[in-house]
Amino acid sequence: MSEPLVVLRDVNKHFGDLHVLKDVNLTVGRGEVVILIGPSGSGKSTLCRTINRLETFESGSITIDGKELPEEGKELAALRADVGMVFQSFNLFAHKTILENVTLGPTKVRGMRKAEADRRAMELLERVGVGHQAHKYPAQLSGGQQQRVAIARSLAMDPKVMLFDEPTSALDPEMITEVLDVMVELARSGMTMIVVTHEMGFARKAANRVVFLSDGQVVEEATPEEFFTNPRSERAKDFLGKILTH
Numbered sequence: 613m614s615e616p617l618v619v620l621r622d623v624n625k626h627f628g629d630l631h632v633l634k635d636v637n638l639t640v641g642r643g644e645v646v647i648l649i650g651p652s653g654s655g656k657s658t659l660c661r662t663i664n665r666l667e668t669f670e671s672g673s674i675t676i677d678g679k680e681l682p683e684e685g686k687e688l689a690a691l692r693a694d695v696g697m698v699f700q701s702f703n704l705f706a707h708k709t710i711l712e713n714v715t716l717g718p719t720k721v722r723g724m725r726k727a728e729a730d731r732r733a734m735e736l737l738e739r740v741g742v743g744h745q746a747h748k749y750p751a752q753l754s755g756g757q758q759q760r761v762a763i764a765r766s767l768a769m770d771p772k773v774m775l776f777d778e779p780t781s782a783l784d785p786e787m788i789t790e791v792l793d794v795m796v797e798l799a800r801s802g803m804t805m806i807v808v809t810h811e812m813g814f815a816r817k818a819a820n821r822v823v824f825l826s827d828g829q830v831v832e833e834a835t836p837e838e839f840f841t842n843p844r845s846e847r848a849k850d851f852l853g854k855i856l857t858h
Contacts, residue, residue, distance in 0.1 A: 614641035617804050618663060618773055623672035625658060625828075632658050633669065634828040640773070640806060645799045647815040647836075648808045650825035651851055656808040659825070660777045663806065664695040677772055693721050696766030696774040700782045702758040704750040704765070710737065711746040714765045722769065729768070736764040740794045756787030760794055767798075774798070776807040812855065816840060824848045 618640040625633035632655050640646050648656045661667040663674060665681055665688060674681045676695065682688045704713050714733035718724040724732075737743040740760040742753070750758055759779060766774060776795070780788040792814045799805055799818040809815065815822055815836055822839040824832040826847045832839065840856075843849050 614643055616640070617642040617644075617677055618806065619673075619675045620659075620663075621673045623659075623662060623669050623674060625655075625662060625667065625669040632828050633662070635672070636828070636830055638823060638830060640804060643802045643804055644820045645803075645805045645807070645818050646821050646823055647819040648806065648823050648825060649810070649812075649815065649851075650831075654825040655828040656825055657777050660775050660806060660808050663773075663775055664692050664697055666697070689721070693717070693769050694772045696769060696771035698759070698762050698766055698774065698776045698779045700778045702750065702755070702762045704758055704761060706750055709747050709749055710742065710753070710761050713750070713761060714768050717765065717769045733764070733768055736767050737761070739767075739797075740764045741790070754787060755783045756790045759783065759787075759791045763791075763794055763798070773804040773806065776805065776809065778808050778810070780809065780811060810855070812840070824851070826851070 616639050620636055620638045623633050623636040636659060648659060650656055658667055662669050676691065682691060708716070711730065711733055714736060715726070715729040718729040718732065719726060734743060734746060737746055740763055742757050742760050745753055745757060750761070753761065780791050783791065788811070792811060795807070795814065796818045819836045822834055822836050823830055824839065832843060832845050832848050839848070840852065843852055
């Protein structure tokens, strides 16, 4: 593995009496694409959200680029600027244009001058295929286009790692491919990515490693080839048997 960038050690998380993450250990190298898969309720999204402290955790440690996750304040804001997050819902500001949505973070958080932020935003919007939509508002775009804008918005902060929490699950089937194509290109460009997804074709194509979770625990880690052709655990075999037969 390349130099470790995101390191989770013995991370535990409860929602009330429910033990959602159980002593989770995971190391993601710089430039690595790790796909988190598993049955519903296995803790994938919670794990993804603890990495930028959208969810707190009770014990264990998470470090990003050698620094422990801060709990609050300016340090946490700085960390979140280094960790891009793309959700199921696009979370774009409805009253701002596409261009304004993408430039907001760099100007407000990074202190970038407007002209430079506009130039960089246009580059990124072109890269994700929606440059011609820059002066429209989110409601004027399809779901797939809005999700690609959300990816551009995260990239505008020049993050060290990108987290994707089921980024295609709210999209119509014909829009899924256009978002996954952008993510494949991003993976090939060397972006460090942690992706929660049910898109097994994407996992096969883009992942360096598949991490299978069940009941809040990491059950298995393998290359996509190993995992999909020869899973070791009975739990993974059962899961793949159900999803790959349809």
